[in-house]
Amino acid sequence: MKEKDERWIPERDPSMGEHTQAGCENRRLEKICSKFLEGTGPEADVVISSRVRLARNIRDHLFPPLASNLQRKNILQLCREILQEEEERFSRFQFLELDSISGVFKQVLVEKHLISPLMARENVCSALCLREDETLGIMINEEDHIHIQCMLPGLQLEQAWQEASLLDDCLENQASYAFHEELGYLTACPTTVGTGLRASVMLHLPALVITRQINRILFALNKVGLVLQGIYGESTDFTGNLFQVSNQITLGQSEDEIWQNLYGVTRQLINQEKKAREHLLNEGRERLDDRSGRALGVMRYARVLGVQEVMQLISDVRLGLDLGLVRDISAGTLNKLLALTQPGCLQYLKGRELSAYEQDLERAAQVQKFLDC
C-alpha cells in the first residue's frame, strides 16, 4: 500500500512558472479522466456503470456518527493495521486521508463517486483506500467503519458483488465484525442492516424521458423495492437523463437475490429504453439527428456553459451516438466530459477556486478543447 502517492497530492507549487502550468494541468486532467471512464462494459449504451457497496463495522467500537474524534482515530488506525496485515493484497492500493486533502479535491472524489457527499463534509479521521484502477475501494469512517465499494463500467452487478465480497472476506481475516445471528451485519443506519449491501446501476434513459414514460416507471420501481433517483440524489431533478436505480431492502433477502432482482429490473429498463428509442427513430429520424447535431454545435461554439446545460447536451450527443447518428466521437470521450465539466473537477483542473461565471467560461473552453483533439 502506497502512502501519499504523489498522484493524489494537490500540487500547488508557488514557483511554478507559466510554461509548466500546462504540464500541471495535463497531469490533473489525467487524474480526473482516469482509465475507468474509457471502459465500456456490457449494455454500455444504456448502463453507464454498476456499483456495489458493503457496510461493515468492527466489533466493540462505537459507530462513526456517535464516535468521538479519538475513537474515530482509533478506528482509522485499526483499519490501517488490517490493511497492512494483508499487505500483499493491497500493494496496488493507495491510502488517502481526507483530512490532508483540499476541499476541491474532495469534491472531485465525490463527483467521481469514489467517496460520498457525507464523507466530503464530515471527514475527521476518514480515509479512502483506493486501488490504482479506481474500481475497488474502501471508505473508512463514513457512516459505518468500513464501506467496501466496487464500481465497474456497464452492467456488471455480479462481478461487482463478487469483487466486493472477496475484499470483504480478506478484511474479515483480520477484523472481527459486528454481526448478529438474526439481524446480520449491524450498521449505523437501520436501512442498511442485514446484508449491508447497496447495489446500484447508473442508467442513461433519454428516450424514456422524451416520451414521458419515466414517471410511470419511477412509480413501478418503488413497488418492487427499488429506488430511482437523479444522479445527484434528487428524485425530481433528472439532470442529463442520468438515473441511479438501487435496492432499498437489505434485510430478509440474500445478496444474490438483491443483485439479481436489480439485474432483472435493469434488463427490463434497458428493453423499455430501447423500445422508446426505436419509436423515436420511426417517428422522425431527422428530428433525433437534428437534436444531437445541435447539441454538438453548441458544445463546439458556446462560450458560456452551465453544468446542467452541458449535461443535457452530453445526453443528446450520447443518444445520437448510440443510434448511429453521430460518429466522430466516442462514449469514453462523453464520459470524460461528464466528469470534467463538474464544478469540483473544473476548479481542481485550474488549481484554484472559480466563481460560478468563471466556471461556465472554463467549462465551455474545456469542452471545445476536448472536441477538437
Next chain:
Amino acid sequence: MICEKCDKKNATVHFTKIIHGKKTEWHLCESCAREKGELERPFGGGFPLHQFFSEMMGFMPGGSSDKLLPQAQTGVQCSCCGLTYAQFGQIGRFGCENCYEAFAKCLPALFRKLHGSQKHRGKIPLRTDKGVKLRKDIALLREELQRKIAEEAFEEAAALRDRIKKLEKEREAGGAAGEGKG
C-alpha cells in the same frame, strides 16, 4: 418557520444531527437544503431520511412532540454508547452494535416497515463458528420445504428433507467438536 440560511423561504426541511456527541439543528427551505447536500443520502434514499424516521416512529418532524411516543420507550438508553431511543428517532442512526439489543423491543416493527422482514438471510462472516452457519442453512431449507409442501411439489420436498437430515447430522457431529475446542 423561516429558513435559517436564506432568511426568505419557509423552512420545510428539518434536521437534527449529532456529530461527535454534539447536537445541532437546522431548519432549511428545500432549495437551501439541497444546496447543502442534505437531501442527498450517502447510500441514496432520495428523501430526507431523518424526517422519514421521525414520522415513522411517531415523532413529528422538527421535534416538540415527545408526547406522541410511548413514554416507556423514549427513555430507553443504550448502556454502551448512551444513545436514547428518542435520540435514535431523531438522528435515525444507531450509536453502536449494542443499541440493537437496547432497543430490541421497538425494532421489529421498524425493520418490518423498512425491509418487510426481520431476519437476515445473506452472507455470514467466515469466522462465525460453523454451528451458527449450519443452523441458519437448516432454517432456510426448512422454510423452503414448507413452501414446496404447500405447492405439493413432493419430490423436491423429499430431496430437501434429505439435505436437512444430512446437515443436522453434520451439526451434531461438528457441534460437539466445536464445543471441544472451547
